[in-house]
Amino acid sequence: MSRNPQKRRTPEEIRAGNLRLGLILLAVVAVFFLGAVVKQVWFAS
Template sequence: MTRKPPKRRTPEEIRAGTRRLGLILFAIAASFFVAAFVKQIWFS
């Protein structure tokens, strides 16, 4: 029984994954700041 060696990711795939993760984290941070801003304006 032979196992297949794990497929190595290319540098382009690594960069794409890093960019995707960065965009997701940026969207989360931006939505947090927008929510804080709206809370200050709306509920002050």
């Protein structure tokens, strides 16, 4: 999978990619913490 060195990403494309990556990571962290909270509530001794 070689990229064309002549094709440069514009700053807008880079920003959009960064935003997408950030939202994905935020969703993963939110699911992780939500799972931890649910586990504490339902399985608390």
